[in-house]
Amino acid sequence: MVTPNIRSLADATNRDLKNRFRNRVIGAPKSAVPRFELYHAGASLCSHKVRTVLAEKEIPYFSHDMNLPGLALGVPENYRPSYVRLRMQGAVGATLVRAYSGRSSLSTEGFDPCVVPTLVDHEKSRVVIDSSRICKYLDEEAGTGPVLIPEALGEEVERQIALVDEAPHVALLYGAHPDGDRRPRLIVRGMTGIQNKKIKALESQIALVQNDPVLVSAYQSKISKESESLRFVSEPKRMNEVLREMEEHVAELDQHLSTHDGPWVCGERFTLADIVWTTSLFRMKWIGIGRFWEEDKGRCRVAGYANLAFQRPSFRHAVIDWPNAYAPSPYVPEFSTPLAWPRFFWRVLRSARG
Numbered sequence: 001m002v003t004p005n006i007r008s009l010a011d012a013t014n015r016d017l018k019n020r021f022r023n024r025v026i027g028a029p030k031s032a033v034p035r036f037e038l039y040h041a042g043a044s045l046c047s048h049k050v051r052t053v054l055a056e057k058e059i060p061y062f063s064h065d066m067n068l069p070g071l072a073l074g075v076p077e078n079y080r081p082s083y084v085r086l087r088m089q090g091a092v093g094a095t096l097v098r099a100y101s102g103r104s105s106l107s108t109e110g111f112d113p114c115v116v117p118t119l120v121d122h123e124k125s126r127v128v129i130d131s132s133r134i135c136k137y138l139d140e141e142a143g144t145g146p147v148l149i150p151e152a153l154g155e156e157v158e159r160q161i162a163l164v165d166e167a168p169h170v171a172l173l174y175g176a177h178p179d180g181d182r183r184p185r186l187i188v189r190g191m192t193g194i195q196n197k198k199i200k201a202l203e204s205q206i207a208l209v210q211n212d213p214v215l216v217s218a219y220q221s222k223i224s225k226e227s228e229s230l231r232f233v234s235e236p237k238r239m240n241e242v243l244r245e246m247e248e249h250v251a252e253l254d255q256h257l258s259t260h261d262g263p264w265v266c267g268e269r270f271t272l273a274d275i276v277w278t279t280s281l282f283r284m285k286w287i288g289i290g291r292f293w294e295e296d297k298g299r300c301r302v303a304g305y306a307n308l309a310f311q312r313p314s315f316r317h318a319v320i321d322w323p324n325a326y327a328p329s330p331y332v333p334e335f336s337t338p339l340a341w342p343r344f345f346w347r348v349l350r351s352a353r354g
């Protein structure tokens with residue numbers, strides 16, 4: 001079997017990614033050729049984790065901020081054959097995703113070949129998939145910045161990463177909240193019927209790769225997952241279960257914070273556990289369930305923690321200030337100013353072209 005050349009697969013992917021606002025070097029002069037190349041998306045929660053790690057460790061990288069379904073005018077960039085082909089090099093032999101339980105975890109759902117983030121390490125000619133794996137990989141490999149998984153805390157950090165990874169965040173974004181849909185307006189509109197739009201876009205790509213059975217089955221697995229997703233989020237009983245689980249998720253953090261006096265999840269030291277929890281709590285706040293800690297005095301430890309964590313410069317750079325990481329939301333001061341809507345639409349417009 002011929003080993004595919006990662007550089008040529010990346011080059012083929014990049015030929016399809018032209019928008020200069022979304023395809024650029026971060027953390028180094030624009031002519032630099034960094035070791036790492038990241039395929040991600042402004043609004044993707046999994047990408048928020050990886051971008052925050054890169055910022056915290058001050059690792060330069062080539063950023064491809066891809067237009068996912070919802071923002072893309074034509075076929076979403078993450079469905080193009082060149083990208084799927086590259087991504088699949090990070091999961092040779094993995095079980096393809098089919099079912100759906102409202103999560104995006106590799107451990108519970110299997111490998112989704114058509115999502116972000118994907119990291120390419122040009123020095124080692126390696127493709128790394130899955131946000132948790134990428135974060136750990138960067139911490140081990142990059143050789144710069146603070147260590148985010150200190151040896152003494154390794155087990156606890158891993159446990160916290162898994163907790164956040166397996167929380168049903170995706171269902172909360174795609175499905176209406178049955179006790180009164182509090183999701184930001186634009187999300188309610190954008191997510192209605194999105195699975196069918198995704199399926200149509202995926203089918204159009206299958207037509208282009210008929211002679212490549214590996215890619216055809218990759219697209220088919222994604223189609224099955226999206227059909228399951230539609231069924232799942234249309235059932236109020238399941239969505240109630242998701243909300244209950246998310247509230248427990250917050251309660252669990254509060255309980256954990258009560259076991260020590262330090263400001264961070266694992267005590268005195270800022271770790272990867274803080275990066276994943278910060279992205280998770282911020283997503284919950286933006287989507288309208290920050291009440292789980294803001295209105296429940298019994299969870300004041302999470303409230304204090306969130307206030308501190310949201311100010312972390314790496315998180316502000318990689319998420320709050322990242323162009324269009326989040327649509328306007330009435331629950332987040334930064335995203336509910338009078339300028340939030342014009343700024344959002346201006347950035348969408350300049351990013352629209354491929």
Ligand SMILES: N[C@@H](CCC(=O)N[C@@H](CS)C(=O)NCC(=O)O)C(=O)O
Pocket residue numbers: 044045046047068069076078104105106112114115116117129130131132198
């Ligand atoms: N387990 C993967 C999940 C990745 C994932 O589900 N990415 C979402 C955004 S957070 C995506 O790209 N969705 C686009 C789509 O389904 O078309 C990870 O953690 O990297």
